[in-house]
Amino acid sequence: xxxxxxxxxxxxxxxxxxxxxxxxxxxxxxxxxxxxGRTAALLVDMPAEVTPRGWRLAERPGRDLARARSMLASDxxxxxxxxxxxxxxxxxxxxxxxxxxxxxxLTHTMNVALADPGAxxxxxxxxxxxxxxxTADVAKRVPGARLVVQFDEPAxxxxxAGLVPTQSGLSRLAAIEDDTARDRLSQVLGAxxxxxxxxxxxxxxxxxxxxxxxADGIAFDLSQLRRGEEDGVAxxxxxxxxxxxxxxxxxAAPQGGARQTAEPGGSRETADRVIRLWQRLGLPLPAAAGxxxxxxxxxxxxxxxxxxxxxxxxxxxxxxMLPELIEETQ
Numbered sequence: 001x002x003x004x005x006x007x008x009x010x011x012x013x014x015x016x017x018x019x020x021x022x023x024x025x026x027x028x029x030x031x032x033x034x035x036x037g038r039t040a041a042l043l044v045d046m047p048a049e050v051t052p053r054g055w056r057l058a059e060r061p062g063r064d065l066a067r068a069r070s071m072l073a074s075d076x077x078x079x080x081x082x083x084x085x086x087x088x089x090x091x092x093x094x095x096x097x098x099x100x101x102x103x104x105x106l107t108h109t110m111n112v113a114l115a116d117p118g119a120x121x122x123x124x125x126x127x128x129x130x131x132x133x134x135t136a137d138v139a140k141r142v143p144g145a146r147l148v149v150q151f152d153e154p155a156x157x158x159x160x161a162g163l164v165p166t167q168s169g170l171s172r173l174a175a176i177e178d179d180t181a182r183d184r185l186s187q188v189l190g191a192x193x194x195x196x197x198x199x200x201x202x203x204x205x206x207x208x209x210x211x212x213x214x215a216d217g218i219a220f221d222l223s224q225l226r227r228g229e230e231d232g233v234a235x236x237x238x239x240x241x242x243x244x245x246x247x248x249x250x251x252a253a254p255q256g257g258a259r260q261t262a263e264p265g266g267s268r269e270t271a272d273r274v275i276r277l278w279q280r281l282g283l284p285l286p287a288a289a290g291x292x293x294x295x296x297x298x299x300x301x302x303x304x305x306x307x308x309x310x311x312x313x314x315x316x317x318x319x320x321m322l323p324e325l326i327e328e329t330q
Contacts, residue, residue, distance in 0.1 A: 001025070001026055001301060001308055002304060003028060005026075007078050007082070010023075010079060019089075020088065020091065025093070025299075026075075026301075029071060031050045035099075035152060036055045037068045038072060039100055040068060040100075045126060048064070053105065053110070054104075055105070057106055059107060080141040083142050088145065089145070089148050090145035090148065091197075093152055095152055096151035096153035096198060097124045097151075097185060097187075097188050098114075098159045099153050099156065099159075101114040101159075102155040111166060128188045129191065131149065131151075131191065132191050139193070146194070148195045148196075149194045150197040151185075156209075157202045159175075160175060178206075185209070195216045197218065198215045198218055199244070201219075201246060208232055216241060218233075219246065222247050222277065241291075244292075246296060247273045247274055247294050271318040271319070271321045274322065275326060278292075285326045289326055294319045300312075
């Protein structure tokens, strides 16, 4: 979400999505509020610190880690206050193990952890333990919630394709085998209580790996879904996975320009996009109302607060229309 005020962001979210709120990340606050830093705050026995290039593993906890933990704690305090008495699904999100390994540098080198299989193993175990403790903390704070834990994996396709650059940028790190990618992801998902979702808004989403890793749901950008990938979506749907369908275009800031937001179209058009997906996949339409969640395609941090609020409202309105439109279509 945009901005630096966690209370304001939480009020917007709870107001626009009263049936399915989530804990926002506010990267405008700086290091420690970003995807990597926020998750680094939860790692067990693996402290991290900020460098000019980003986050790296450190020998001991320091000021950067303390700041990241403090921001997360204050966000959870706000969550607890705003959602007092709430009962229903509540989403929290973390960086997935492969994206974390592709962005977090090792202590004594400038290479990312992905370059060292041993470091990846340690990082995965630490993340699994930290995610379990984090989920348990949120469950205590909002005891009526049914937790949905999302792991963001934007780098996963690059990891398995061998496209992650070395620190010099002159070469690429070796591709990770599908079985290894599945097993590490499965380790984290299996240790996390609640309904687990893997989010990947890249152009090529490894639906099969995510499904075999044991995720309960997959979140993806509908506009980037390629025809060749639709079989993977259909298989996930037939297996009963939830599909968090990014049917509203993501917000982006062009290089050197002001922040902009793509026009998402009307609520009915948004719901129709989900129905058309189901029809292309040859899936029974009635299942879409209970299996699909309409979401923005990716994060809203590049939007203004008003634009973010409008996008969330569009999700809610389109979801409310979906069952009726399905009946009309049949």
